[in-house]
Amino acid sequence: AARAGFDLALHDLIGKDLGKPLYALLGLDPTATPVTSFTIGIADPETTLQKLAQVRDHPILKVKLGAGSASEQIETIAEIRRRYRGTVRIDANEGWDAESAIAILRELERYEIELCEQPIAAGSPEQLRAVSESVAIPIVADEDALTASDLPALRGCVAGVNVKLAKAGGIRGALAMIRTARAMGMRVMIGCMVESAIAATAAAHLSPLADWADIDGPFLIADDPFDGVRYAGGKLVLPDAPGLGVREAAPA
Structure with missing residues (x-):
């Protein structure tokens, strides 16, 4: 995280020196940003549905699974699908073994799940391959994909990888992962941790290079002292100020 922070500060300084936003330094189209998901954290089915009622206007939801019985997790998604017609992604957070992952994901195929992040514990790429080859839902590696050097072992095992600046060591490491x-x-x-607008905005500048975005960190932080990336119907809107384009938030 410290390395990533230094990298972000350096890119911010270079952008300000040259008078260009980060996306321009990287030669990216600021209008080519994807729609981000909004995360519903791990909870019992009743709490999950209460949260759904608060965020159902978001076009893409990511639902955290991996806790509770298999039947409870399947029923949670079934109940969400009865109430929500947008795109649904799931993240098991390493919460299943391979056998359980295959069984649960096969049951969830009927609910139009776009993808599943990290269904099993990191460190077993061949088990990830077995899961991927046994289910129709695309598998995306997260904890298994920290830096670019982790990716050769995942080739053919997953459909995609979640690139996070905090894991990769900043902009340079993230670009290496993407390439x-x-x-x-x-x-x-392109994802993020539960982070302030600084890290989320840096990640958003790379989002034109991504197929999917999960940059909802600022939604999850109360009283964030910074403003940066904005959201228009879930689509990421990049700031056009030099560097990262982050500024101090106006007083509430």
Whole structure:
């Protein structure tokens, strides 16, 4: 995280020195940003549905699974689908073993799930391959894909990887991951941790390179002291100020 912070500060300084926003330094189209998902954290079915009522206007939801019985997790998604017609992604957060992952994901195929992140514990690429080959829902590696050097072991095992600046060591590391993933035929998600607008905005500048975005960190932080990336119907709107384009938030 410290390395990533230094990298972001350096790119911000270079952009300000040259009078260009980060996306322009990278030669990217600021209008080519994807729609981000909004995360519903791990909870019991009743709490999950209460949260759904608060965020159902978002066009893409990511639902955290991996806790509770298999039947409870399947029923949670079934209940969400009865109430929500947007895009649904799931993230098991390493919560299943391979056998359980296959069984649960096969049951969830009927609910039009766009993708599943990290269904099993990191460190077993061949088990990830077995899951991927046994289900129709695309599998995306997260904890298994920290830096570009992790990706060769995942080739053919997953449909895509989640690139996070905090994991990759910043902009340079994330770009290396994206290039490597593309060379290996993998799709790319740009994600973030529960982070302030600084890190989320930096990630958003790379989002034109991605197939999917999961940059909802600022939604999950109360009283964020910074403003940066904005959202228009879930689509990421990049700031056009030099560097990262982050500024101090106006007083509430």
